[in-house]
Amino acid sequence: MPGEKPRDFKGTMRKMLAFMGQFKVHLVVIFAFAVGSTVFNIVGPKVLSEATTALFEGLVAKVSGTGGIDYELVARILLTTLGLYALSAACSWVQGWVMAYVSQQTCYRLRGAIARKIDQMPFSYFDKNSTGDVLSRVTNDVDTLGQSLNQGVTQLITSVTTIVGVLVMMLSINGAMTLVALLVVPVSIVLVMVVVKRSQRHFFAQQALLGQINGQVEETFSGHAVVKAFRREDEVVRAYRATNERLYEAGWKSQFLSGLMQPVMNFVGNLGYVAVAIFGALLAARGTITVGDIQAFIQYVKNFTQPITQLAQVSNVLQQMAAAAERIFQFLDEPEQDAERATARTDDVACDVEFDHVSFGYRAGEPVINDFSARVEEGQTVAIVGPTGAGKTTMVKLLMRFYEVDGGAIRIGGVDVRDFARADVRGMFAMVLQDTWLFSGTIAENIAYGKLDATREEIEAAARGACAHHFITTLPGGYDFVINEDASNVSQGQRQLLTIARALLANRRMLILDEATSSVDTRTEERIQQAMDNLMAGRTSFVIAHRLSTIRSADLILVMDHGDIVEQGTHAELLALGGFYAELYNSQFVDCIDEVD
Template identity: 35%
Template sequence: MEQTQSNKTGKAFDSDVLKRLFVFVRPYSKIFYFLIILTFGSAVLGTIRPFLIQYTVDEYILPGNMVGLNQMFIWLGVLLVAHTLVSYLHTYYAGWLGQNVVRDIRVKLYRHILKLRLKFYDRTPIGTLVTRNVSDVETLSDVFSEGLAAMIGDVLQLVFILGYMLYLDWKLTLVSLCTFPLLFVSTYVFKEKVKKSFQEVRTAVASLNSFVQEHITGMSIVQIFNNEEREYKKFTEINKTHTEANIRSVLYYSIYFPVAEVIGAAGTGLLVWYGAKGVIDHEVTLGTLIAFIMYIAMFFRPIRQIADRFNTLQLGVVSTERILKLLDSNELISDSGTFKPETIKGDVKFDNVWFAYNDEEYVLKGISFKVKSGQTVALVGATGAGKTSIINLLSRFYEINKGTISIDGHDLKEYDLDELRRHIGLVLQDVFLFSGTIADNISLGNKAITEAQMWEAADLVGARKFIERLPGGLHYNVMERGATLSVGQRQLISFVRAMVYDPKIIILDEATSSVDSETEELIRFAIEKLMQGRTSIVIAHRLSTIQRADKIIVMERGEIKETGTHDELLKLNGYYAQLHQMQYKNVLDV
């Protein structure tokens, strides 16, 4: 998917894309219109100077009129200061507008990303989203500072230059521009070549982002399987593609600009030859020839720049199309519910629920069960049985295909999404901690949660001692993904986090298999505290930890095979009894 998008070149003046892009400019419309005025003013002031010099030479220098000459020098000085001031304002406000638009787009894009379903992330590389939110958005600032505004200024400058030249002498104008077709052709070829190489660069950048992010995240797997050399070779190949694309663009620049200089010099040479002949024959004034030499230099410069700016604009349009495609994604979590209860009891009901991640293969088939307020239900089954899918659906990370899920008799879709999740606590086996302090990871930026509440929650789940032993306590920096903490410590922090938010329904991916016995006891204690007085749904990995559950649901291949208490299921002598016997046998063998 990324490759297809990256190779798309787009149209520099795609009206639909530009129209939608300028929606983000609307809040800054006054600055935008002021920028247009500055663009027009810069074009006028930048091109009138040779005209005034022509007038000065012919009317004051050649006749020897020093008074008039002094006056013209004053006017030329005023013109130069005015042009400098206008150029400064134009450059500043073009950059200011670009950065503010980029900020707004990035904020809107990130807010949109936050609301996308997890299904979207299942099939979209993280590096691609990083590219969209960073590189593609940053490209848009160039559209305003170096692309559109500057390109309009260049075109206006060309129009004024051509107008002045035709006004002064149409014959000299034709001679001056006789090499223009060669420049136009070379510019077009250059534009097309560079456009293609820039697209290749952006494709390689997206690939680099995805590869680096993915492999740094999974570095432990790379190292444990001694895969460093193979991954290094893969990275080298991607980086080589990136380098080659950049070198190709450098090659095109290194060819085009000398060629453009030669063409411009040839045009200037023809102008001087023909103009000098005209001066000698008294058909052309010296001032006119000087003005034309200045104009021809000014004329060829924006022609060369327009090719570059055109590519900048095209890349901006491509980036805009990618960003708009992401913003137009309809894979948002439906949040049309309006029910906002102050509190809930915690009665949970699944009624004939069917669910598939890819809309083809159902991973849950006709799931029905009830959990009364305050009860504990354990989900048991082999990997892939559908246990995690059940907790994902209860939290509305995914939408069900058929059936209903309700809390306290209200369909999940009736609830305001924020309110629904406020009453559900989720503690996963693989605890994710953000870079920052322990306090940051417990409160998740919620200013209403005080440190006193954090310590109280830590006391309740037995995590205070280990937090106090850390340098800084709650202000200890856990680094990215909690790399400086053990598995058990990260798990305890997640319990504290769940406790301070005080949910009425707690979902636990019960995991104690990868911790030492002392930490395991702490986690068991934390789990018991967390479940007290709450509706609890537990994914059970060790059957010994769920024997006191009010209900045990045994799952296999997305279906419920058995339901009952621990003793009831043992008496059935079915799947649960076999599983229990296998785990008990393993314990005895140890």
């Protein structure tokens, strides 16, 4: 994406300050100790100048024979200076420790807020946004914010305090020399404004492109086998390189402009340093100021230009923090799922289901389900069949309240599912989806995901019922075999068996089987079908299948096409009807004959 400024810098910073309002006491401590550290550090050169003056005057007196150096006075001054610098270091340590706590706590709580937000986000958000971009907000953006916060806030306080304090000290020494030193300020301010204006958009683009490239990497590695199978390595590398080059452009421009400030400001500062040294020498020659004052003033000039340089760097850090914070708060401000109204409980509700003129579309104006009506009695096994894209899986997602219907209603036990809490609705179902999903962990842990307090005996019984026990025992470690992150160390069919075992162990009142046997061989399918028949006995079950031979014993078959029910009945009734279902059923065998021919 092209470089651009944060959409609302001030608004983002207000949200950031509001979020950090929980650390008010800590921020006050940080401010107090940061100011204290800076003040003690500023007073040091003025006190030290007295030692320089005492040494110079004592040396002159010794040379002229009128006196000598007062070493006791010099020692007292040096000890006082040492004490001031020690106090400055102690204050700096305290504010650094508290600031580290605040920044890390902010990151910790932002990650927690994002994690909670993810749980409240509608499924439609993840249909439109890449997983990698969401992960980038949790990792890269939060880390960037934390680092920038730790560096920026303290630096901002100390730099502003230093500028004010040094200015006061310089004025107390000599007003004319102070005016000479201030000549560098307008030049510094102009340079800061130019750099900030140019670097701001590059920092935002860098964060956005980082999220985009993370999405590409996550997608590519998740589909690595597909990329290899279709020989699309060059295209993947080309797309990655294009994004990486744009990230490189934004990155080097932002870092170059940020780093350019230091040498430019040093040059401007050195000019002021030279001017003050010459002018101070003239004043000392006239006896207007002491040698110690010149030494202290030269130190203050250096201390005065340094915080201006630091403020320029802080401005870049704050821009980077704002870019990261904006992406985080954009995510946290995304609309959540509709509020729960939860006026009913699922505990004693009957498991009959009614679809009453249901309509739904993933996008406005593009309906997937037009006018779906059907009634399923408690304990029935209902098969939903139809060509790809007919809306079968969508109906299941609506039943589970992964999405909300646009029109009509779905009722369980005569109660609209929207009157139940989403967690309660989902707690009624055990499900096996077409897309199997296993977590990184042992096989036993994955099966026990259906019942977290299950014993090893219950886990093994569920595995036997799903015909998975035999292959599990052949793996190293058996039920303690660790499945890797993407479950690539077990086959697709074995994954399917494990998800079926998970559903068996959950032992819920209602079942959803979306192509549950699509990835197993025919022999295993027959055994699983028998296990499923036993499991579905007395339970309301929804079975989605393309292989119509697997649902011949269903109590009711709903035939869908283009989001509507075109036929319904038993297998025998629909075949006798000779309509759409019969055509689908017979096409299985025709396709096989055509393939053999």
